[in-house]
Amino acid sequence: LRFFATPSRRASERIDLAIALRGAEKLLLHDFDQNKIKFTAVLPKEPVCVTGVQIRLEQVLVNLLRNAMQATSGQDLRRVDVMLSQENGQARIAVRDNGPGLGGRTAADLSEPFVTTKSSGEGMGLGLAISAQIIKDQSGTLTAADADDGGAVFVVTLPIVEDTGS
Secondary structure, eight states: OHHHHSOOOSOOEEEEHHHHHHHHHHHHHHHHHHTTEEEEEEOOSSOOEEEEOHHHHHHHHHHHHHHHHHHTTTOSSEEEEEEEEEETTEEEEEEEEOSSOOTTOOHHHHTSTTOOSSOTTSOOSOHHHHHHHHHHHTTOEEEEEEOTTSSEEEEEEEEBOOOOOO
16 A cells, blocks of 8 residues: 555656556456456557556556446446547546446545445545546546446546657
């Protein structure tokens, strides 16, 4: 927890978010399989690059994916979907689950330290608070909402780094 919450001393670098997403997926693949969760990732063919610390961004992605996995418990068909895209100079990562949704709560509500929707003993309510701060430190935003057809969707936006041709 201390490692996750401590600001990184690593220098920012150019990161392809598809690689960071694949890293997070690789860490959780066993959990998806073991819990019989259908996981899909829609990634563009071209790189979507941002400036940041890759391990920190992967930590955020792992946290969002774990939360989505946990939200699907109790569903007959468990699903977590991730979509990476870019538009108007912004990278956008959407993590969606088919759980019960957020009950109208927002990312700001859920990012309050020690606020959690999980049962006692299943979480401390720090993951989203720390994730939101990491994304803010990278000049991005983390939002969350109930999906129109059920479940929740968390969206990370980060400024794109243009290709310098190197």
